[in-house]
Amino acid sequence: xxxxxxxxxxxxxxxxxxxxxxxxxxxxxxxxxxxxxxxxxxxxxxxxxxxxxxxxxxxxxxxxxxxxxxxxx
Amino acid sequence: xxxxxxxxxxxxxxxxxxxxxxxxxxxxxxxxxxxxxxxxxxxxxxxxxxxxxxxxxxxxxxxxxxxxxxxxxxxxxxxxxxxxxxxxxxxxxxxxxxxxxxxxxxxxxxxxxxxxxxxxxxxxxxxxxxxxxxxxxxxxxxxxxxxxxxxxxxxxxxxxxxxxxxxxxxxxxxxxxxxxxxxxxxxxxxxxxxxxxxxxxxxxxxxxxxxxxxxxxxxxxxxxxxxxxxxxxxxxxxxxxxx
Numbered sequence: 001x002x003x004x005x006x007x008x009x010x011x012x013x014x015x016x017x018x019x020x021x022x023x024x025x026x027x028x029x030x031x032x033x034x035x036x037x038x039x040x041x042x043x044x045x046x047x048x049x050x051x052x053x054x055x056x057x058x059x060x061x062x063x064x065x066x067x068x069x070x071x072x073x
Numbered sequence: 074x075x076x077x078x079x080x081x082x083x084x085x086x087x088x089x090x091x092x093x094x095x096x097x098x099x100x101x102x103x104x105x106x107x108x109x110x111x112x113x114x115x116x117x118x119x120x121x122x123x124x125x126x127x128x129x130x131x132x133x134x135x136x137x138x139x140x141x142x143x144x145x146x147x148x149x150x151x152x153x154x155x156x157x158x159x160x161x162x163x164x165x166x167x168x169x170x171x172x173x174x175x176x177x178x179x180x181x182x183x184x185x186x187x188x189x190x191x192x193x194x195x196x197x198x199x200x201x202x203x204x205x206x207x208x209x210x211x212x213x214x215x216x217x218x219x220x221x222x223x224x225x226x227x228x229x230x231x232x233x234x235x236x237x238x239x240x241x242x243x244x245x246x247x248x249x250x251x252x253x254x255x256x257x258x259x260x261x262x263x264x265x266x267x268x269x270x271x272x273x274x275x276x277x278x279x280x281x282x283x284x285x286x287x288x289x290x291x292x293x294x295x296x297x298x299x300x301x302x303x304x305x306x307x308x309x310x311x312x313x314x315x316x
Binding site: 053 | 118211240241246250265270273275277278280282285289
């Protein structure tokens with residue numbers, strides 16, 4: 001009986017978790033270098049997070065489920 | 074005062090209480106007690122040299138001052154306004170829970186809060202760590218993250234880490250968006266990446282801040298860079314708050 005190929009769904013979440021752990025550590029590292037900018041500035045974290053979110057969407061794509069239509073839609 | 078705990082508590086409420094919590098409103102409630110006063114408490118720079126008020130502690134937690142924002146009644150008043158404006162009980166309850174969580178978290182420092190204002194200006198304070206906000210952002214960060222305050226933040230971060238799946242796009246789209254009209258409204262106006270950014274922002278900033286501040290306070294900064302997990306610490310900081 002031929003061996004069953006390993007499903008990619010197992011490794012992809014691990015890679016995504018590793019990606020996000022890396023993103024958090026990278027931002028924390030920026031904060032250590034320049035605390036007044038990165039660790040005090042919540043708004044400064046938003047562009048970084050947006051970039052990471054956009055990149056994660058490209059690296060680990062998932063279909064966005066459709067919501068049930070609201071009345072009148 | 075607490076640092077990242079205020080950023081993280083609403084996510085745990087959402088994880089534990091489910092669809093009865095609107096995360097954006099709970100976060101807004103959690104930020105509400107400090108949103109207008111923290112900059113004045115700390116001053117305009119990182120070191121605390123550019124002071125704006127003579128008595129930051131009185132301003133932040135006292136009356137006269139804006140200490141009333143750290144009371145149960147302030148949360149109720151704001152939640153009532155949210156309810157009247159939105160007609161959404163879930164939003165109002167979420168705001169109230171966030172605001173009260175902030176208030177109760179801040180009872181753990183040495184100054185505490187006027188919990189029952191306007192009935193009394195008595196402060197509830199448990200003195201688990203020292204209030205150092207009057208010394209500016211830099212010294213407060215060192216004091217907080219070398220004392221039990223930092224442990225308080227870690228506790229919330231670890232607990233939230235056990236619910237890491239709530240930050241996946243799948244969970245957001247299947248569990249969060251359908252149950253809160255805020256996200257359904259936003260979905261017609263913003264991209265998927267933007268919505269996920271808004272959803273994750275406070276947790277991302279909170280957890281990265283805890284890691285960053287610990288590394289900075291203990292390994293980079295050269296002022297009082299040792300852990301002091303004694304009750305009411307750090308002991309080098311001058312005592313603040315009512316006896």
